[in-house]
Amino acid sequence: MNFFNELSLKNKIFISSLGFILILSILIALFTRSLLITGLTGELKKRGVGIAQGIADSSRGYILTKNLAELTVLAYDARLGNRKDMVEYLIISDDQGNILAHTFTTGFPLNIEAIVKNQEYKKENITSIDVDRHSVFHVVVPVKEGIYTIGSVQVGLDKQHIENLISDLRLVFLSFLSMVSIIFFFLSHRLALHITRPVTALIRYADQITKGEFNIISKNDLDRQIFATGAKDDEITKLTDSFVKMTSQLIQASKMTNLEKMSAGIAHEINQPLNAIKMGSEYLCMMKERKQKIKEADFKMVLEEISTQVSRAAEIVGRLKRFSRKSDFSKEVIHINDCIRSVNKIIGRQIFLQNIDLILDLDESVPFVLAHNNRVEQVLFNLFTNARDAVNERIEKSKDIEKGRITISTFSDNNNVCVTVSDNGSGIEPDQMDSVFESFYTTKEMGEGMGLGLPIIKGIVKNYNGTITVESIPGSGTCFKIMFPSHSKENG
Numbered sequence: 001m002n003f004f005n006e007l008s009l010k011n012k013i014f015i016s017s018l019g020f021i022l023i024l025s026i027l028i029a030l031f032t033r034s035l036l037i038t039g040l041t042g043e044l045k046k047r048g049v050g051i052a053q054g055i056a057d058s059s060r061g062y063i064l065t066k067n068l069a070e071l072t073v074l075a076y077d078a079r080l081g082n083r084k085d086m087v088e089y090l091i092i093s094d095d096q097g098n099i100l101a102h103t104f105t106t107g108f109p110l111n112i113e114a115i116v117k118n119q120e121y122k123k124e125n126i127t128s129i130d131v132d133r134h135s136v137f138h139v140v141v142p143v144k145e146g147i148y149t150i151g152s153v154q155v156g157l158d159k160q161h162i163e164n165l166i167s168d169l170r171l172v173f174l175s176f177l178s179m180v181s182i183i184f185f186f187l188s189h190r191l192a193l194h195i196t197r198p199v200t201a202l203i204r205y206a207d208q209i210t211k212g213e214f215n216i217i218s219k220n221d222l223d224r225q226i227f228a229t230g231a232k233d234d235e236i237t238k239l240t241d242s243f244v245k246m247t248s249q250l251i252q253a254s255k256m257t258n259l260e261k262m263s264a265g266i267a268h269e270i271n272q273p274l275n276a277i278k279m280g281s282e283y284l285c286m287m288k289e290r291k292q293k294i295k296e297a298d299f300k301m302v303l304e305e306i307s308t309q310v311s312r313a314a315e316i317v318g319r320l321k322r323f324s325r326k327s328d329f330s331k332e333v334i335h336i337n338d339c340i341r342s343v344n345k346i347i348g349r350q351i352f353l354q355n356i357d358l359i360l361d362l363d364e365s366v367p368f369v370l371a372h373n374n375r376v377e378q379v380l381f382n383l384f385t386n387a388r389d390a391v392n393e394r395i396e397k398s399k400d401i402e403k404g405r406i407t408i409s410t411f412s413d414n415n416n417v418c419v420t421v422s423d424n425g426s427g428i429e430p431d432q433m434d435s436v437f438e439s440f441y442t443t444k445e446m447g448e449g450m451g452l453g454l455p456i457i458k459g460i461v462k463n464y465n466g467t468i469t470v471e472s473i474p475g476s477g478t479c480f481k482i483m484f485p486s487h488s489k490e491n492g
């Protein structure tokens with residue numbers, strides 16, 4: 001039982017199905033054998049009665065005349081020929097039980113005379129007896145002349161004949177059972193695969209999520225897997241599809257949560273160009289109401305400022321739209337500094353307003369990397385906001401610094417492009433370092449975070465063949481380092 005419990009679900013289903021089929025096959029074989037024995041036994045008895053009846057009809061005159069020679073000929077004619085495998089012996093007796101003719105060639109068996117005399121020969125009957133180490137059906141048919149019984153014909157039918165017939169059929173039957181077993185073997189294997197392949201995928205996806213690998217499968221890959229199993233609408237496939245969609249929603253939810261936290265700052269960012277536009281348009285309306293003439297230079301300056309502020313607002317909204325949209329798993333050649341600047345434009349101003357200096361130390365000579373702009377921006381966005389939260393926590397709780405600092409650096413290291421995000425925040429305790437990349441693990445208070453930010457970051461970085469590491473000094477700050485393999489545009 002322990003061995004069975006240690007098997008995989010696929011093997012459990014396979015072995016259980018195969019075991020059930022084998023047991024069912026054995027039961028069918030036993031049942032069929034029982035039916036064959038019953039049917040063959042009945043048929044053998046009927047044939048024995050028929051043989052005895054035929055001899056009884058032919059021997060009536062010879063019994064009356066005591067013509068032993070003719071009776072012996074009749075007995076041997078019935079015993080030999082195509083009946084020799086079935087008829088073990090044949091005996092013709094008179095009404096006193098005296099044997100008149102028989103087919104024994106080596107003398108009477110020890111108990112045969114007593115058996116013959118003790119038979120109720122006035123009526124037809126069949127008994128099972130042992131004669132000379134042979135198990136036989138002893139068939140008795142009376143020989144009648146009018147209303148009188150003048151003797152009997154007693155035939156011994158060898159039971160081994162039935163076993164011989166069954167043996168002849170056994171090969172055919174075993175071949176049939178083998179063919180059925182092979183068919184069910186194949187069907188049980190396919191059934192096990194059909195059931196366990198989506199389940200195995202679910203287990204694999206769940207393991208990946210717990211390790212922070214959220215980029216588990218693309219829609220095309222999922223469709224190919226569903227097509228391979230031949231299942232498109234069953235419950236397990238729907239569950240797998242829902243699970244994959246759920247992971248995508250988790251990633252998107254994490255992204256939108258960060259945007260929600262920044263909503264006040266983003267509104268402030270958009271308000272600035274809107275206020276400028278409002279002031280310019282109100283100035284033009286006021287001058288028109290007063291019927292005052294606007295200088296050409298002033299009029300041009302106001303229109304240019306309105307156009308500039310409209311462009312600025314459109315740029316802010318465009319950045320937010322690009323960042324918030326669902327991104328796929330494709331790869332493209334990007335420059336890491338462009339991603340950093342894009343994220344800085346979204347939240348840099350807000351971080352500055354929270355009394356935190358955001359320092360960009362970017363090496364413009366770093367090579368390109370093969371990734372996706374939107375996903376890399378999501379990584380950086382999460383790291384920026386985590387650093388901001390850590391700095392604010394130190395300012396509010398420890399109160400040992402007056403101004404926060406977040407430094408973003410890029411540089412080359414052999415054939416890798418490196419990004420570091422360091423801060424002078426509260427840091428991470430040593431006993432928490434091994435858990436920061438685990439899904440749903442968070443050091444923040446209830447409602448402040450789902451514990452998906454860093455696991456998602458790790459999954460995205462790993463998807464682009466990168467690595468992420470962290471170093472921290474509790475109470476002094478933390479530094480996250482990301483490394484991507486460099487990529488040449490000429491090779492892309």
